[in-house]
Ligand SMILES: O=P(O)(O)O[C@@H]1C[C@H](O)[C@@H](CO)O1
């Protein structure tokens with residue numbers, strides 16, 4: 513399908529990259545963050561940064577999308593050691609799904625226990641507004657239904673089991689923590705929860721497609737995150753994920769709205785600071801070994 517589709521990234525390949533990174537920083541991250549489109553400001557919050565451009569990291573893909581800086585940043589967030597992907601990879605960039613999710617396995621081998629993912633998404637739920645932040649409670653994996661799952665291919669038990677459970681993919685305690693922190697920060701009005709649906713992109717959805725996804729039970733649609741979540745859960749990390757509703761997915765033939773990446777980035781700019789505060793406050797309450805304080 514893609515030029516590198518047959519290349520597998522073995523445990524040893526991932527370990528070599530993780531060891532290469534660990535040799536160059538004293539930070540031993542227990543929390544890993546993946547920043548969505550236009551949401552890379554979270555990485556800038558890290559103190560005592562050690563940053564790597566993706567192009568300098570062995571075996572790492574390159575960011576090709578505007579709004580994804582392409583840096584892996586180590587540092588501390590209010591004292592907690594973290595690693596942050598300032599820019600993620602998407603299927604539509606032409607990478608095989610195993611390469612898109614490679615950094616998640618590297619997180620695991622760096623010592624990460626909890627993964628926090630953010631993304632930009634189109635709102636399908638008619639109660640959602642642009643600028644809402646959706647706590648993801650579950651996902652629909654459209655490429656997965658078509659056989660494009662990041663765990664396809666040989667399974668290495670050192671990462672996880674052949675048939676991992678996904679009914680508990682999104683950690684319920686972390687969802688509750690987000691509600692608690694969100695309310696403390698006064699974000700109750702724009703905090704929502706729902707089901708995220710991943711599609712392949714890069715074309716935005718047709719009206720018939722958005723209607724179908726809505727009927728299937730999706731509250732928001734995007735082009736990432738679910739693949740990373742599957743890989744993180746496979747190797748036993750705890751997962752929390754948020755969608756910023758950057759646009760309303762068009763569901764009406766009379767609508768003049770047209771989805772576009774500029775609007776996605778603009779909404780990220782407007783809500784970015786609050787999203788950063790929400791995530792960074794959550795991070796201060798996640799203790800080593802996955803406990804909450
Ligand atoms: O990386 P995320 O999922 O935040 O990026 C979304 C999906 C597309 O890459 C892009 C569309 O504007 O934003």
Ligand code: HPA
Nearest residue numbers: 632633634733734735771
């Ligand atoms: O409307 C959308 N559809 C798919 N992906 C997206 N990412 C941001 N907005 C959207």
